Amino acid sequence: MHPRTLHVTVIQDAPRSRDLAENLRRVTAALAAHPDTDLLLFPELFLSGYQTTALAELALTRNDPRVRALAAACRNANTALIVGCIEAAPDGAYDAMLAIDRDGSVREMVRKTHLFGTERDAFAVGDTLASVTLCDVSVGIVNCFELEFPEVSRTLALRGAQLIAAGSANMHPYALDHRIAATARALENRVPVAYANRIGTESGHAFCGGSRIVLPDGDTLAELDADEAGSIAGQLAIDTRGTSATPASTTPTDMLAQRRPELYAH
Numbered sequence: 001m002h003p004r005t006l007h008v009t010v011i012q013d014a015p016r017s018r019d020l021a022e023n024l025r026r027v028t029a030a031l032a033a034h035p036d037t038d039l040l041l042f043p044e045l046f047l048s049g050y051q052t053t054a055l056a057e058l059a060l061t062r063n064d065p066r067v068r069a070l071a072a073a074c075r076n077a078n079t080a081l082i083v084g085c086i087e088a089a090p091d092g093a094y095d096a097m098l099a100i101d102r103d104g105s106v107r108e109m110v111r112k113t114h115l116f117g118t119e120r121d122a123f124a125v126g127d128t129l130a131s132v133t134l135c136d137v138s139v140g141i142v143n144c145f146e147l148e149f150p151e152v153s154r155t156l157a158l159r160g161a162q163l164i165a166a167g168s169a170n171m172h173p174y175a176l177d178h179r180i181a182a183t184a185r186a187l188e189n190r191v192p193v194a195y196a197n198r199i200g201t202e203s204g205h206a207f208c209g210g211s212r213i214v215l216p217d218g219d220t221l222a223e224l225d226a227d228e229a230g231s232i233a234g235q236l237a238i239d240t241r242g243t244s245a246t247p248a249s250t251t252p253t254d255m256l257a258q259r260r261p262e263l264y265a266h
Contacts (some may be wrong), residue, residue, distance in 0.1 A: 003237035003238060003239055003240065004036050004238050005039045005235045005236065005237060005238065006135060006137055006163065006235070006236050006238050007036060007038045007039070007230055007233065007234075007235050007236075008037065008038065008039045008041065008163070008192075008194045008213065008233065008234060009034050009037040009039070009040050009041070009043065009166075009232070009233040009234055010194050010195065010196045010211050010212075010213060010231060010232050010233070011030055011040065011043070011196055011198065011211075011231050012043070012098030012196060012197060012198065012199060012209055012211040012224045012228070012229060012230055012231065012232075013026065013042075013043070013046075013229045014197065014198055014199050014200025014201075014202075014207070014229065015043075015046045015047070015048070015049045015198065015200075015201050015202075016049065016057060017049035017050075017051070017203075018051060018057075019049070020047055020048065020050055020058060020060075020066065021048045022259075023046060023048070023049070023064055024047060024069070026194045027046070027047070027070065027073075027081070027083055027152060028069075028070065028071050028073045030042075030126070030143050030231075031074060031077040031079055032071045032073070032077060032081065034077075034231070034233075035077060035079075036101055037079055038079065038080060038102070038135045039079070039080045039081075039082070039110050039134060039135055039137075039165070039194075040079055040080070040081050040082070040265055041083075041165050041167060041194050041196045042081075042082065042083035042084060042167060042185065042196055043084055043167050043168055043169055043196045043197055043198035043211075044084035044095070044096060044097075044112075044126050044143055044144045044168050044169040044198070045084040045085065045086065045169055046083050046084045046085070046166045046167070046198065047060070047083060047084065047085040047086070047098070048084075048085060048086045049196075049202055049203075049204065050088070050092050050120060050169045050202045050205065050207075051123070051202075052118050052123075052203065053122065055086055055122060055123075056088070056093070056181055058086050058212050059085075059086040059087060059093050059111065060085050060086065060087060060088060060098070061087065061088050061089075061157040062106050062108070062109065062158075066099070067098065067100075067106060068106075070083075070098075070100060071084040071104040071105070071197065072102050072104060073100060074100045074104050074242075075102070075103055076100070076261075077102075078102050078226070079091050079102055080099075080101050080102045080105065080134040080135050081098070081099070081100045082097055082099050082134070082139075082141060082165050082167060082262025083097070083167070084096070084097055084098070084143070084167045084169070085097070085098045085099075085109075086123075087109045087111065087213075089124065091124055091141045092123070092124035093123055093124065094109065094111040094112065094123055094124050094126060094131075095111070095112040095119060095123045095143065096109040096110060096111050096112065096126075096143075096195070096198060097109070097110040097112075097114065097141050097143055097167055098107065098140075098143060099132045099134060101133070101135070102134070102135055102136035103116030103219060105134075106133045107134075108132075109143040110126075110130075110132060111124075111125075111127075111128070112125075112126050112143040112144070112145075112171050113125065113126040113128070113129065113143075113146060113152070114143075114145045114146045114148075114149055115145065115153070116144065117143040117152055117157065118136050119145075120226055124214065129152060129155050129156060129159070130156075130159065131156055131159060131160060131161045136264060137162050137163055137238050138160045138161050138250065139156065139161065139162070139164075139165050140156030140159075140161030140163065140164045140165070140191075141165050141166075141167070142156070142164055142165070142167075142170040142185075142250060143167060143168075144166070144167065144169055146153050146166075147166050147168065147178060147181045147184075147195070148177060148178070148181050148212070149173055149186060150184070150185070150188065150266065153185040153188075153189055153193075154188070154189060154258070156202040157189040157191055157256060158256060161191060162191060162238045162239055162240070163193075163194065163236065163238060164189070164191055164192070164193045164194070165189060165193075165196075166185075166193060166194065166195045166196070167196050168196065168197040168198070169197070169198050169205075169207060169208055169209075170204045170207065171205040171207045171209055172205075172207075172208045173209070175208040175209075175226065178195070178197065178208075179212070179226060180209065181190050181220050182195045182212055182214050183214050184218075185214075185218070186214070186215065186217075186218055186256060187214075187218035189216075189255065189256065190216045190217075190236075190253060190254070190256070191216055191239075192213065192214065192216055192236045192237075192254055193212075193214055193235075194213050194214070194258070195210075195211055195213070195214070196211050197209055197210055197211050197225055198227070199226070201223060201230060208226050208230065209224055209225060209226040210224065211221065211223065211224045211227055211232060212224070212232070213232060213233075213234045213236070215236075221234045221236075222234055226239040
């Protein structure tokens with residue numbers, strides 16, 4: 001391996017329901033409060049709260065002045081950001097993750113491709129799996145329910161993702177699902193996983209926290225409980241060699257290199 005380190009901070013909190021201004025303020029404050037971090041990760045739909053109705057008033061575009069203000073905050077802090085939001089688009093609203101690099105460059109919104117429950121009635125469905133470059137690292141962004149589909153993270157890893165960053169609004173009784181999934185996605189792809197889940201109650205759901213950072217060997221570096229607001233951070237070793245699908249030499253832990261796709265057709 002040819003590692004470099006990336007300082008990742010995961011935020012676990014309860015956003016204020018339908019209060020974009022307050023939630024934007026919290027994100028901006030967090031950027032200022034973590035000056036040593038490279039990448040700051042927030043939960044799914046953090047800017048809007050977990051909402052599936054009357055979405056137009058909560059939706060943002062990449063060019064929204066409020067997004068530009070967040071970009072300026074990232075640039076001032078020299079910190080990249082991933083935060084969940086509702087994206088406004090001509091064909092509807094998307095459950096999306098907003099990604100901004102440390103120089104203030106706003107990436108394309110990452111749209112959720114696997115919708116859960118009543119989300120299917122509220123949001124348009126994303127149809128692209130692609131990594132985003134942040135801090136010169138290829139980051140595969142995963143949105144909540146997508147974490148439960150091994151194919152999503154595996155596809156991102158095969159396409160070069162060096163880190164899986166998962167923002168979530170996972171609720172009871174599914175805490176175990178995501179604890180296992182976050183560990184499995186790291187171990188089976190041999191990449192670190194940063195997982196930010198929210199807490200609190202909203203829209204009839206009780207959210208279950210459990211944010212964590214998982215190392216490529218499946219060990220949990222840091223985690224939070226089901227109820228506490230706070231943050232966890234870690235210096236993660238990033239393999240800058242590129243995707244382990246094309247390693248310099250194959251070892252027993254080069255899982256992607258040892259796949260046999262010809263056997264897996266459904």
